[in-house]
Amino acid sequence: MTQQPLWWQKGIIYQIYPRSYQDSNNDGIGDLPGIRQRLDHLQSLNIDAIWLSPIYPSPMHDFGYDVADYVGINPLFGTMDDFDTLLADVHARGLKLIIDLVPNHTSDEHAWFQESRSSRDNPKRDWYIWHDPAPDGGPPNNWRSFFGGPAWTFDKATGQYYLHQFVTQQPELNYRHPDVLPAMLDVMRFWLDKGVDGFRVDVIWLMIKDAQFRNEPPNPDWDGVDPFNSHRHIYTQNMPEVHDLIRQMRAVLDAYDERMMVGEIYLPYDELMAYYGPNFDECHMPFNFHLIQAKWQAQNIRQLVNSYEAALPAGATPNWVLGNHDQHRIATRVGVDQARVANMLLLTLRGTPTTYYGEELGMVDGHIPPAFIQDPPAVNQPEIAHIIGRDPERTPMQWDGSVNAGFSGETAVPWLPVADNYKTINVAAQNEDLTSMLNFYRALTQLRRDEPALHVGSYQDVEANNENVLAYVRESVEGNGRSFLILLNFSGEPQQVNIKDLGTTTRIILATDMQRTGELALANFTLAPNQGLILQL
Numbered sequence: 366m367t368q369q370p371l372w373w374q375k376g377i378i379y380q381i382y383p384r385s386y387q388d389s390n391n392d393g394i395g396d397l398p399g400i401r402q403r404l405d406h407l408q409s410l411n412i413d414a415i416w417l418s419p420i421y422p423s424p425m426h427d428f429g430y431d432v433a434d435y436v437g438i439n440p441l442f443g444t445m446d447d448f449d450t451l452l453a454d455v456h457a458r459g460l461k462l463i464i465d466l467v468p469n470h471t472s473d474e475h476a477w478f479q480e481s482r483s484s485r486d487n488p489k490r491d492w493y494i495w496h497d498p499a500p501d502g503g504p505p506n507n508w509r510s511f512f513g514g515p516a517w518t519f520d521k522a523t524g525q526y527y528l529h530q531f532v533t534q535q536p537e538l539n540y541r542h543p544d545v546l547p548a549m550l551d552v553m554r555f556w557l558d559k560g561v562d563g564f565r566v567d568v569i570w571l572m573i574k575d576a577q578f579r580n581e582p583p584n585p586d587w588d589g590v591d592p593f594n595s596h597r598h599i600y601t602q603n604m605p606e607v608h609d610l611i612r613q614m615r616a617v618l619d620a621y622d623e624r625m626m627v628g629e630i631y632l633p634y635d636e637l638m639a640y641y642g643p644n645f646d647e648c649h650m651p652f653n654f655h656l657i658q659a660k661w662q663a664q665n666i667r668q669l670v671n672s673y674e675a676a677l678p679a680g681a682t683p684n685w686v687l688g689n690h691d692q693h694r695i696a697t698r699v700g701v702d703q704a705r706v707a708n709m710l711l712l713t714l715r716g717t718p719t720t721y722y723g724e725e726l727g728m729v730d731g732h733i734p735p736a737f738i739q740d741p742p743a744v745n746q747p748e749i750a751h752i753i754g755r756d757p758e759r760t761p762m763q764w765d766g767s768v769n770a771g772f773s774g775e776t777a778v779p780w781l782p783v784a785d786n787y788k789t790i791n792v793a794a795q796n797e798d799l800t801s802m803l804n805f806y807r808a809l810t811q812l813r814r815d816e817p818a819l820h821v822g823s824y825q826d827v828e829a830n831n832e833n834v835l836a837y838v839r840e841s842v843e844g845n846g847r848s849f850l851i852l853l854n855f856s857g858e859p860q861q862v863n864i865k866d867l868g869t870t871t872r873i874i875l876a877t878d879m880q881r882t883g884e885l886a887l888a889n890f891t892l893a894p895n896q897g898l899i900l901q902l
């Protein structure tokens with residue numbers, strides 16, 4: 366008998382970017398009491414776990430990913446009491462709460478860095494990565510920041526450079542120093558003791574850097590757009606020593622019941638799989654971001670899904686993601702109509718899905734006038750801000766058609782402008798419309814929850830005899846429950862489909878338009894433009 370799947374193996378994760386979800390005190394910034402007010406909505410989505418982007422004290426140079434205190438709550442978001450109340454309420458509803466852990470770097474305002482930079486002989490000096498200047502006085506090597514410019518900043522007072530792969534106010538911790546990891550493991554225990562169900566671990570594959578500080582080689586495949594990609598990051602990312610750190614983090618989690626960690630890792634599949642650990646002793650799941658990066662074309666996605674399935678170690682829990690706070694929204698990338706197909710894909714593939722807030726409405730990227738741009742990589746590199754800037758996908762959640770979309774009170778000024786389409790694309794309006802994206806999303810998540818074939822069943826690729834159509838079967842593993850055929854039209858044109866081997870007729874269980882129903886002859890039928898169907902076999 367197979368083991369019962371754990372919550373993170375069969376559930377749906379929903380990411381909240383706290384600044385943008387619900388502002389309860391009209392300061393224009395979302396907060397913890399705001400999230401608490403929206404638990405009915407969250408529960409109505411049939412999701413299983415909420416992941417909160419960072420809520421720690423922070424000077425907000427990278428909107429909270431610059432942590433000044435790992436065991437506190439930023440007053441902008443509320444108090445520790447607010448957090449405890451939220452956690453208790455989330456649990457009372459049978460949901461899980463995971464929080465962001467940012468171990469690679471701190472804020473330059475963190476007490477550890479304040480000590481570290483105070484003098485060369487401070488005991489915490491080597492908790493961070495300091496290096497003498499190059500002979501010409503410049504940075505020690507050619508490492509670059511993701512957010513533009515060198516990854517090194519000179520500290521006049523002590524005459525050395527410190528490393529930061531993001532903004533200058535995010536100095537990187539030195540995990541080659543024996544005291545740093547134990548300090549971070551204590552941070553994990555602090556939150557686990559409170560009862561959080563796990564962590565999304567920020568840039569986990571960057572946590573350790575080359576001990577010799579070698580220059581990185583040029584990238585021959587660079588497309589000339591983002592200077593960060595002009596070099597291959599072989600000495601700052603995915604270093605072999607990182608796995609030992611992750612195993613020690615995992616051991617902390619394993620001392621508790623059913624806690625989990627999902628690692629942020631952008632790597633090709635062959636390298637990504639190593640992050641499950643040789644004995645499943647590293648990340649419970651390394652995030653699979655390939656649907657975000659892939660060309661949205663049926664045969665391409667088919668090949669991607671098949672290669673992921675083939676690369677996964679036996680017994681590993683797969684996962685899929687359509688969007689997050691660092692990526693342009695799925696409805697912008699593939700179009701609003703096709704976004705329903707994308708969600709049907711996300712929620713019927715084998716593996717744990719993650720939904721980014723607003724995807725359940727088909728929210729699109731907001732329009733950010735140049736004067737409102739806040740995201741550091743965009744501020745630092747205005748010429749490519751429209752490509753790399755992350756403000757557009759972080760605009761406030763669209764709750765209703767009132768001024769500020771119900772995110773903030775009508776007199777408040779939200780920290781980012783609400784997207785233009787909020788009057789029609791919002792929770793209140795879509796609640797009333799039986800065939801809205803929101804009600805489609807709920808129907809999909811309910812079906813996924815009800816059917817073992819969809820939340821834990823097997824995946825089998827099917828030939829649809831049409832290059833614009835993706836087809837696959839999800840079968841329940843132990844014969845308990847129904848099996849399904851999923852058909853997805855990736856194009857904006859009607860498509861003929863011809864599937865011979867799966868029987869003659871099947872019944873439509875759910876269609877992306879929420880309207881098509883009835884029986885369907887598999888040997889020859891038409892999928893409408895941007896249509897996806899779930900059929901019972």
Ligand code: GLC
Pocket residue numbers: 427430431467531567568629690691
């Ligand atoms: C991760 C986060 C991103 C942040 C960066 C630095 O990639 O997702 O938002 O800017 O790490 O912490």
